[in-house]
Amino acid sequence: MPMKDPLARRWRKGGPGELRRPDDGADLSLLEDALQGLPRNEMSVIPALQRAQEVYGYLPESVLAQIADELRVPWARVYGVATFYAQFHLKPRGRHIVLVCRGTACHVGGASEILGALEERLGIREGETTPDLMFTLETVACLGACALAPVIVVGGRYYGHLDEAKTLAVIDMYTDGNAAPEVQP
């Protein structure tokens, strides 16, 4: 990446971009396509992170540094944004993302019990990933599917009107087949 902007070079030399770029094995060449068409300015930080996360599944540190360079934005700003928003993840995540809605309707409908059952079954706490990188368990403030409460989403598919037993049945389908099951429980 040729650097014409003198400011950009200074950030780079000044440290973070260059110094803090660990070799975390991320293939930075993938980033070029991902950032295609984004204006090189601060406004693009959030869309750039969103696209990068699509590509890598999470945001490796080297990718953050590269985005800072590409968009000519200080590395600290990029890091600050990546840690502010719940959507961004700085650690690798599992193959299946299990999202438990904790909205009001789901709470009143027993979301805590469902989360507890999932934590027990998967052996991880909310926010963690199983060691085999199969499942990541997360919660979300509200999915806006309140009429189906309580709701979980696994790999983008919604499962509603759940209780503990039905929830575990959903997880079993993903554990056994590894693929998104076609039928609803």
Add this chain to the structure above:
Amino acid sequence: MTGVTRIRSSKDLARLRGTAQEARRRYRKRVTICNGTGCRACGGLDVTAAFRSELARKGLTDVVQVMPTGCQGYCQRGPIVVVDPPGVFYQRVTAEDVPTVVASTLEADEVVEKLLYTDPLTGEHVPLEKDIRFYAGQQRIVFALNGEIEPSSIDDYIGMGGYEALAKALEDMSPEQIIQEVTDAGLRGRGGAGFPTGVKWRFVREAATFPKYVICNGDEGDPGAFMDRSLLEATPHSVLEGMLIAGYAMGASEAYIYVRAEYPLAIEHVGKALADASTLGLLGEDILGTGLSFHVHIKEGAGAFVCGEETALITSIEGRRGTPRPRPPFPAQSGLFGKPTNINNVETFANVPPIILNGAAWYAGMGTEKSKGTKIFSLTGKVQNNGLVEVPMGTTLRQVIFEIGGGMHEGRDFKAAQMGGPSGGCVPAKHLDLPIDYESLQSIGAIMGSGGLVVMDDRTCMVDVARFFLAFTMSESCGKCVPCRIGTKQMHDTLDGFTRGEGSVDDLTQLEALAQNVKRGSLCGLGQTAPNPVLSTIMHFREEYEAHIVEKRCPAGVCKALLSFRIDSEKCVGCMACAKVCPVNAITGEKKQPHTIDPTLCIKCGQCFEKCKFDAVLRG
């Protein structure tokens, strides 16, 4: 899109409307299948595919129109299918039911009994959509088109009179007239604060700096609310049309729609709407040949409740951490990139086209003295009918919950309705007959908010509810100002203690004082309103707090640490059902003999309580 490639005038628009209506009339029957997020979750896409293939197999594709719609607001009953004419309503339809519906209803005009909705109050089948209590009590103005059009089809929207309001505004009205019309209509912001929309538009119009921006707030972070999701999914063009009219009225030519990333389908439909409107020339340069130019960009939120706050949202669009800043200056003076900016909620914008088309007097004819028009509530919780309910302002909670909502779930007792989410409060039974408007709710410690309405029964613990909301605001506090960052944590910890039987009456007094201070001292609406759930539950349910603190008892039976279970030996018939479900084998007893629970083993899961058919398990 057919026919006209670019709409250059209102005549072109009228021609396109004619063509679209013509296309609609070609079919004898129409099957609408809800393809909203809720109905998709229950197999709506499979049902749609099944209709397509079954109709193709029978050679009926020219006679029957298949129309996948956006969310119709009755997600609980999904997937929803409506056959027109005559408007037969089917619920919880599966792909396997489709051949029967085609053979009976479409070919032989007979209803399929088992798919009909059963009225929970009368126990009778209700064949027609218009007769269903949930819909019959509503007045759908903003939602008028939800079940009528395919969200991704601009032709459908235009065929139903879409963009007519825009044409009227651009050709017959001056920007001042539009602002006057919106002001006279009495439209107030639907995003929470209820600020008069026309007044806000005037501020921006009168600002002398250019460019000006219009922002549509679709962050909808309030847990328990989903009306904005439904609108963006089902009728994205109506929101866009409202924004266009606003842009013209204020002299703004750039706009942003901020949609939260948790709503992928809404983002997809808004994206399609923007692309189609641009192709037809309803966005871009020289709109309808009037020289107006207007560009709309879509911005995906990245998961932060505070970004719904207007100054935080603006910071977020600028690409930074979404933290709020003090006002003034208000966005109308210095907003996005320091320029005059108007920011309105999704539902607010969707109200604009009907106002322009039908006039301020018509709109102001609905509602109460200070709150005009309709409001959409998302009715959820322990009520029979869950879903989106659009009613005129001034409707009572009783009407919403007991008529449209069909009453309480499982016939339990109404305890309270939580309104306005984490910024709001709860409304106890004694206020059920209060006409709902901005002022009346405020007077009893609740707020209209964005319209979240969660119904709670006698098995809901109000201390737990307050703790739930504080857990939410605590984790969503952006951390910029101290009262909010530390105050929400302190309030949460105190409440958490109460649910475990810790704390004293002094703590309750301190909690109230702290709540007042956080309200006064916080930087933005998040902190200023975070104490509301605490204050309103204390105001209406103080005795429940005292039961936790003084008697170490949770009257609703929710707070596990305060529960104990035992078996009433008089009532127990020894059926052994409870012993079988007990996960820790804490229940013992011979068959046909009264059982007992060993309190040292009991983990208070409550399964025996749920299971017992004889009310012999006592919880307290």
